[in-house]
Amino acid sequence: MLPWLLLLICALPCDPAGIPVSDVSLKTQPSGGWVMEGNKLVLICSVASATGNITYLWYRGALGFNLETKTLPSLTAEFEISDMKQSDADQYYCAANNGDGPIPSELVNIHVKVPVSRPVLTFGDSGTQAVLGDLVELHCKALRGSPPIFYQFYHESIVLGNSSAPSGGGASFNFSLTAEHSGNFSCEASNGQGAQRSEVVALNLTGLSLAPTENGISHLSSGLTKWLLGCLGPITVTLIFCYWLKKKIGRQSEDVLRSPPQTVLQESTYRNSPGPRQPEPLYENVNVVSGDQVYSLVYHTQQELEPATAQQVKTHWASEVSSGIYSKPRVNTAYVDYEDSM
CATH class of the missing domain: 2.60.40.10 (Immunoglobulins)
Structure with a gap:
């Protein structure tokens, strides 16, 4: 043991x-x-x-x-x-x-x-005021949330498009603005742990448009309309002024054509005869010789005639001048005494 x-x-x-x-x-x-x-x-x-x-x-x-x-x-x-x-x-x-x-x-x-927070929707540099035809940028961003984050963009209840942020942060979506895009916009963010929808943002269209025709004519923006009105205004005023000036010149031409030609006084070859600008008497006493005999000069004015009849008038005028001096008995008539006027 x-x-x-x-x-x-x-x-x-x-x-x-x-x-x-x-x-x-x-x-x-x-x-x-x-x-x-x-x-x-x-x-x-x-x-x-x-x-x-x-x-x-x-x-x-x-x-x-x-x-x-x-x-x-x-x-x-x-x-x-x-x-x-x-x-x-x-x-x-x-x-x-x-x-x-x-x-x-x-x-x-x-x-x-981290689940996504409620995203915020903004309209790029243009803000909530835009003109038809502009390229609009929608930017959606969730301030918190683990990546990757998936974004969807809505016009009313219609999906416009989508984008993603693999490393987190926000994402953008661009589109060309038409008249059908008037209304409210929103976006949605999700990272697989539930989705969050942004508040609704209204976009105000500042462009005026014309309804499209059957040929597909696009809408006319208000900017183009204002530009046309700005150009047509001065042009219209200029045309009206030119029309008025033309009418005025036309009336003056008609008045000249309708007015009778000015009478031309034939310059007398006699030494004692009055000048062409002297008031026109019908008779003028030339000299008193003796007794009751008075010698008078008769003036005759004529209008300008056509060249074809100039020779005839010249001949007729010569005959009148040659017989223009005559004598007649003194009578009690109104005349201008030649010696008195001297």
Whole structure:
């Protein structure tokens, strides 16, 4: 019996104290390392084998900021973050120790997915005032939301188009403005965690249009209409003035044609005869010779005639002048005495 006791006493110090931890791993719930903002994240640390009580430790970041420590006689242990925030996205790992030193797990990336906020719709540089035919830019942006973000643009309830922002932020959509685009616009943002719709924004059209014809004539903008009116106004005033001036010149020409020709006084060859501008008497006393005899000069005025009859008038005038001096008895008539006028 003594040998058996010696063997037992010798064997006790030779038995191992326990099985050390091995194959430490970290798993997440939800799985895949994605968690929605506001939801809880469960970090599950486990070992493949170990004996006795095991101390579990959870760390955040590659530098190892300790979050929690638990000691359990179990091969698994859990640590829960109840309300995840976007700032909680980071790398996590755990470690296990049953007396031989902590054994760490591999790093696990945790992503916090942020639902999109209500987007804001704006109208590029033009604002909410635009003219028909303009190229309008719709810009939609959600201030918060994990990428990628998908945007859709609406005119009333009709989808105009869509765009995406792979890295987050906003997106734009361009279109040419027509008369059918009058009304309200909105946009929608989504990143797979629910969609959010923007407020409705009204676009005011400042262009006047003409209804399209069967030949497809496009609408005429108000800018073109104002330009035409601005050009036609001065042109119309100019045409009216030219028409009035033409009428006035025409009336003056008609008055000249209708007025009788001016009489031309034939210059007398007699020394004592009056000039052409002297008031025209029918008779003029030339000289009183003697007694009751008075010699008078008769003037005769004529109008300008055509060249064809000029020779005839000249002959007739010569005959009249040659017989123009005659004598007659003095009578009580009104005449201008030649010597008195001298």
